[in-house]
Amino acid sequence: RTRGALVAAEVGLSLVLLVAAGLLIRSGIELGRVDPGFDVEDLLVVRLSLPATRYPEPAQVTAAFERIVEAVRAVPGVAAASLTSRAPMGGGDSSNGLLPEGVEFSPEAVVQSQLRLIGPEHFDTLGLDVLRGRPFTAADRAGAPKVMALSETAARRLYPEGALGRRVDCCDGTLKTVVAIVADTRPWSLATEPAPEFYLPMAQAPPDAWRWLQGTMDVLVRTEREPEAIVPALRLAVARVDPELPLYDVGTLEERVGGSIATTRFNTFLLTVLGATGLLLAAVGIYGTVAHGVEQRRREISVRMAVGATPRHAVGLMVRRTLPALTVGVGCGIAGAAAAGRFLEEQVFGVAVRDPATYAAVVAVLSAVALVASLLPARRAARVDPAATLSKS
Numbered sequence: 001r002t003r004g005a006l007v008a009a010e011v012g013l014s015l016v017l018l019v020a021a022g023l024l025i026r027s028g029i030e031l032g033r034v035d036p037g038f039d040v041e042d043l044l045v046v047r048l049s050l051p052a053t054r055y056p057e058p059a060q061v062t063a064a065f066e067r068i069v070e071a072v073r074a075v076p077g078v079a080a081a082s083l084t085s086r087a088p089m090g091g092g093d094s095s096n097g098l099l100p101e102g103v104e105f106s107p108e109a110v111v112q113s114q115l116r117l118i119g120p121e122h123f124d125t126l127g128l129d130v131l132r133g134r135p136f137t138a139a140d141r142a143g144a145p146k147v148m149a150l151s152e153t154a155a156r157r158l159y160p161e162g163a164l165g166r167r168v169d170c171c172d173g174t175l176k177t178v179v180a181i182v183a184d185t186r187p188w189s190l191a192t193e194p195a196p197e198f199y200l201p202m203a204q205a206p207p208d209a210w211r212w213l214q215g216t217m218d219v220l221v222r223t224e225r226e227p228e229a230i231v232p233a234l235r236l237a238v239a240r241v242d243p244e245l246p247l248y249d250v251g252t253l254e255e256r257v258g259g260s261i262a263t264t265r266f267n268t269f270l271l272t273v274l275g276a277t278g279l280l281l282a283a284v285g286i287y288g289t290v291a292h293g294v295e296q297r298r299r300e301i302s303v304r305m306a307v308g309a310t311p312r313h314a315v316g317l318m319v320r321r322t323l324p325a326l327t328v329g330v331g332c333g334i335a336g337a338a339a340a341g342r343f344l345e346e347q348v349f350g351v352a353v354r355d356p357a358t359y360a361a362v363v364a365v366l367s368a369v370a371l372v373a374s375l376l377p378a379r380r381a382a383r384v385d386p387a388a389t390l391s392k393s
Helices: 002-032 058-073 122-126 152-158 209-213 227-241 253-260 262-296 298-306 311-320 323-344 356-382 386-392
Strands: 043-049 078-084 095-100 111-118 130-133 147-151 167-170 174-182 197-201 216-223 248-252
Touching: 002 262, 002 323, 002 356, 043 227, 043 253, 058 078, 058 209, 058 216, 058 227, 078 122, 095 152, 111 152, 122 216, 147 152, 147 167, 152 174, 152 197, 174 197, 216 227, 227 248, 248 253, 253 262, 262 323, 262 356, 298 311, 311 356, 323 356
Parallel strands: 111 197, 147 174
Antiparallel strands: 043 216, 043 248, 078 111, 078 216, 095 111, 095 167, 130 174, 147 197, 167 174
């Protein structure tokens, strides 16, 4: 009974760990199918900060960043370049409330959205689709009619009947005309749902914007070869505009996307290793239990075979001894996995924590391993020589 209880415990614990690993593996597969909303390949991100002591006026900041991006575009191997106040997957938060024109202010009427201050050609450089309307142009400058672009989610919440051409109050208390609706992105992680976002031309930045951003922008660089290979040339290009400006947070957007799900990957690896270890221990326990049973019941098996039992009957007799422990272990494991599922709710994506397919697959694998672990020693029982065993007794 003690051996059976230990085997049941091993089976139950192994099932809990394997279910958790299976859920995270399926979650990883689902994450791999997620469209982030932009093209991550061959896209380099570098961050720049203009010190307020040398660039005290908004016009100076805007002009310096425009010169920098033009210098970057001239670097050999650069296909496109642009600017944004916050590249995707970069962390941070710059939220502002948006209010449809003519709607009285109230907390319920305001749509909290992520601000992206961007330079010309941003949507093309990022690979972000403009679904309706037009991208920003060089004509969208200070003094020109103020414009903005909305993500699909933001547009739907502000004007369900259609936002293109409508006006929105935001940031500095002025109305801006929506000239573009762009595809949603996942700004922080593939596992997070798209958030409302809005985009403003850098040249039409609100007066306080550079104070909010501390004079900092991300330069997006679409390359024609390995992005890391052109970093030295980018440093030289920026140095020609201002030799005192350092580049930092240099990396590819592909790395950022991978980093956003690094915790999920680590948890998946850890639980897979623990689950495999538990499965191995369960197999060893079942093997040892059946092997010991074969030795204890060798004389009984010999008597049975002497009076007509077949090797098949002998194998079945020993395998059936593991069924109660296996059944109890699987039952307890299913209950334990269902209870532990609530701790995985924030880790899984695109799959329910009590997904029947995952449970069924784990139970099938565990049962198959248990069957093999039982059959190997049970076959020794079928090779017992009744005459030799009974003559010794």
